Ligand SMILES: NC(=O)C1=CN([C@@H]2O[C@H](COP(=O)(O)OP(=O)(O)OC[C@H]3O[C@@H](n4cnc5c(N)ncnc54)[C@H](O)[C@@H]3O)[C@@H](O)[C@H]2O)C=CC1
């Protein structure tokens with residue numbers, strides 16, 4: 001599809017700014033492998049300017065314009081951004097489909113979620129004003145106490161390419177609601193819509209420096225941002241390897257981080273399910289977003305009594321997934337996001353085969369698509385718990401399968417991972433679902449579904465999937481300092497020491 005990609009600069013201090021080193025990074029359309037534009041490449045020099053701008057925005061007019069303004073004041077900007085996102089939904093969805101290969105229908109859904117998330121955090125910003133005055137009851141009536149919730153300060157938000165604008169929004173919206181000033185560093189593999197967010201912020205007159213958007217490479221732009229001494233907090237979504245690096249550099253300055261990292265989430269299908277309903281959720285849980293979801297339920301555990309019949313149904317559902325250019329009518333799977341990702345996914349499949357696993361369906365490029373980073377929905381069986389395909393995140397459309405014979409065995413296999421982001425359980429027995437839910441080591445459990453995500457509910461992982469919770473009322477807490485204010489209200493002297 002020919003669609004104009006706006007040519008943008010870095011967004012710093014409310015203005016477009018060419019990177020100091022003037023470098024740019026090509027934008028590649030993963031459906032065609034064509035270069036369709038370029039984005040600016042920030043380096044440490046630009047990070048320095050952006051951090052200074054953010055710091056100034058916090059303290060501008062003693063903070064009265066932003067950091068110490070009311071939540072209601074900031075909410076107006078968040079609502080204005082939401083309205084502009086909705087107004088530009090079609091353009092943003094098209095750009096996102098071009099940039100990261102998402103089916104257009106999914107991209108449009110994501111843009112709705114972006115607008116809803118800005119609206120939600122506008123509500124949370126308003127709610128913050130009411131919370132500021134609520135007293136804390138103390139056991140002594142000579143004292144009164146309340147808590148002040150104040151913005152943490154300048155925050156670095158580093159985000160991935162699988163949901164380019166939505167993952168940025170999960171951080172930008174609560175950070176701004178809290179009164180922080182932010183520097184967003186989206187993934188170099190899909191930054192286009194984040195630069196359009198900058199354009200929207202300009203249009204709605206967001207105060208200068210409150211949100212700065214630096215596109216660029218991880219080591220060149222992300223690393224100096226994360227380690228900058230004047231950045232008060234880092235919120236990161238991406239690979240566990242990069243998350244660990246960010247945590248190490250933050251540790252040098254005792255800087256708080258929240259990390260939303262990889263996963264190898266299980267989906268447990270019991271013997272009492274409706275086979276078709278369960279098969280569709282299993283496919284959606286792993287193949288939505290072309291399989292590139294941190295919470296993808298990419299390890300299927302199915303009861304041995306129904307395994308053969310269930311897998312037969314599941315393969316039929318998978319063969320029916322329309323894989324095509326993201327703009328074709330009815331597309332339900334596009335390409336993976338980059339050449340690197342394509343090669344990585346195929347390598348995972350070949351390693352699985354060489355380790356003795358069986359490819360039940362898929363496993364390669366679809367024959368009808370000669371160009372683009374397309375991989376068929378792939379199901380791999382005869383898997384053991386020592387195999388790479390069982391242990392490591394693929395971040396592509398690859399599901400691996402094991403069977404179980406009892407609830408206890410299912411739980412043990414489900415928890416047999418270093419990760420702990422998502423998990424799903426499918427059964428008509430809701431008591432069993434409740435037992436299994438409690439036993440699963442994960443931050444998110446889906447019952448009789450997999451992946452639906454609402455900005456009202458907390459999101460985040462355990463184990464090596466990271467820590468901290470985004471979204472919901474927890475999302476804004478990530479960007480607030482809690483300050484205890486205790487006042488002595490008695491007219492009597494304290495009277496501990498003998499009066500001189
Ligand atoms: N949990 C999730 O949502 C995601 C997981 N991944 C996993 O990570 C693998 C690699 O994908 P990448 O795009 O390379 O992920 P990545 O974790 O390297 O990139 C995520 C973000 O971190 C930035 N970054 C990279 N190195 C950095 C550093 N040293 N300091 C600060 N920021 C840095 C990147 O520029 C990007 O904005 C994928 O194959 C997938 O398995 C990737 C993206 C999202």
Ligand SMILES: NCCCC(=O)O
Pocket residue numbers: 162163167237292293294295451453
């Ligand atoms: N549905 C949102 C998934 C977010 C993530 O992959 O991190």
Ligand code: NA
Pocket residue numbers: 027028029030098099100189190337
């Ligand atoms: Na791209």
